[in-house]
Amino acid sequence: MDKISDEKLGKYFSISKEAFSLAKKAECVIGMEKERAAFLDTISRYIQDAEHFYKKNDKVNAFAALNYAHGWLDAGAKIRLWKVKDGRLFAGVE
Numbered sequence: 001m002d003k004i005s006d007e008k009l010g011k012y013f014s015i016s017k018e019a020f021s022l023a024k025k026a027e028c029v030i031g032m033e034k035e036r037a038a039f040l041d042t043i044s045r046y047i048q049d050a051e052h053f054y055k056k057n058d059k060v061n062a063f064a065a066l067n068y069a070h071g072w073l074d075a076g077a078k079i080r081l082w083k084v085k086d087g088r089l090f091a092g093v094e
Helices: 006-025 033-055 059-078
Strands: none
Touching: 006 033, 006 059, 033 059
16 A cells, blocks of 8 residues: 555544543653653644644655654553553553
């Protein structure tokens, strides 16, 4: 597949926003509050960038921004900035 469809972007927006919402609500490792806040801020900005690009019909950059956002979500889960167990939303967790 060499095109990014609206359906594919919709799926990735949905998954990333769901994971972001769960991460914001999840418990954090004590002593990592500043790092957690920085990660959440970065993720929020990437999601906002994705929305901006999508509104400009720039699907490639929207998709790229969502992938960056989700990479940060997965990394935060891996180092326990948010304690999550949903393997559907976060890579490397069960």
